[in-house]
Amino acid sequence: MRWRNFREVLRQLPDLGGKIVDTARIYGSSEEVIGSIVESLGNRDKLFLATKTPMNGDLSDIAGAVDLAFTRMKVKKLDLIQVHNFYGTDQFVAEFRKRKDAGQVRYMGVSTSTDNQYDQLADAMRKYPLDFIQVDYSIDNRSAADNILPLAQERGIAVLVNMPFGGRRNAASTFSKVAKRELPDWAGEIDATSWAQVFLKYCVSHPSVTAAIPGTTKPHHLLDNQGGARGRLPDAAMRKEIEKYWDSL
Numbered sequence: 001m002r003w004r005n006f007r008e009v010l011r012q013l014p015d016l017g018g019k020i021v022d023t024a025r026i027y028g029s030s031e032e033v034i035g036s037i038v039e040s041l042g043n044r045d046k047l048f049l050a051t052k053t054p055m056n057g058d059l060s061d062i063a064g065a066v067d068l069a070f071t072r073m074k075v076k077k078l079d080l081i082q083v084h085n086f087y088g089t090d091q092f093v094a095e096f097r098k099r100k101d102a103g104q105v106r107y108m109g110v111s112t113s114t115d116n117q118y119d120q121l122a123d124a125m126r127k128y129p130l131d132f133i134q135v136d137y138s139i140d141n142r143s144a145a146d147n148i149l150p151l152a153q154e155r156g157i158a159v160l161v162n163m164p165f166g167g168r169r170n171a172a173s174t175f176s177k178v179a180k181r182e183l184p185d186w187a188g189e190i191d192a193t194s195w196a197q198v199f200l201k202y203c204v205s206h207p208s209v210t211a212a213i214p215g216t217t218k219p220h221h222l223l224d225n226q227g228g229a230r231g232r233l234p235d236a237a238m239r240k241e242i243e244k245y246w247d248s249l
């Protein structure tokens with residue numbers, strides 16, 4: 001059942017206008033599962049495939065560690081490769097640059113999902129020629145907006161927002177806060193028809209944000225979330241309105 005759902009999500013994503021599929025070495029067999037499904041669907045060219053480097057282990061064979069991503073994902077080219085939580089950043093970024101020059105990787109970046117790595121993230125953004133950062137940001141967790149998002153804008157670095165619902169472990173509590181509440185009238189002004197769409201539109205309307213990467217195992221959630229990519233987005237005043245509403249709960 002789960003495999004069938006994963007396959008449906010990856011089949012429908014590009015048909016619904018989505019592109020980005022983000023995974024990581026540390027997510028169990030996720031790289032292989034995505035690689036196998038995408039290979040069998042034959043829709044690799046419609047997707048933007050991103051993965052991350054290992055978060056532990058031997059740093060003496062960096063090239064081998066990067067090669068494994070291509071093997072596991074069954075692709076010759078990756079759209080984005082990211083250093084995961086700053087493990088071996090110097091070594092991996094040096095290798096990414098070679099892979100970009102060789103045309104094997106389109107973009108390189110670094111990824112975190114925790115405030116206590118924001119100093120390292122800011123240092124990396126100043127030190128390396130990064131194309132992307134990936135960072136946690138949501139209506140319930142806005143600290144990336146203090147320094148990281150403005151710095152990304154200043155340096156012209158694209159931003160992927162991970163955990164836009166607060167993360168797999170906390171999403172239930174994010175949604176439960178609004179579970180019994182009707183969407184306020186202002187949701188209509190941003191063409192949001194669900195709370196998930198409000199949360200996503202809040203994330204992607206930040207001027208620094210390039211895209212959000214909500215996680216889902218369910219095709220009906222994919223359909224809902226893709227609605228967050230359509231219609232009007234909140235402007236600065238509406239973003240404040242959403243924050244005010246959330247903070248009052």
Ligand SMILES: NC(=O)c1ccc[n+]([C@@H]2O[C@H](COP(=O)([O-])OP(=O)(O)OC[C@H]3O[C@@H](n4cnc5c(N)ncnc54)[C@H](OP(=O)(O)O)[C@@H]3O)[C@@H](O)[C@H]2O)c1
Pocket residue numbers: 022023084085111112113134161162163164165166167168169171172175196213214215216217218220221222224225
């Ligand atoms: N350090 C890092 O680099 C890092 C860390 C964490 C995450 N990430 C990246 O960010 C992605 C997203 O993170 P995440 O999955 O932990 O957090 P998330 O996107 O904030 O939350 C996902 C949770 O929300 C639920 N959900 C999704 N769409 C929904 C909808 N429309 N209505 C109600 N519930 C919905 C999902 O359940 P269902 O499965 O039932 O849909 C899942 O439990 C990951 O896949 C990963 O690529 C990166």
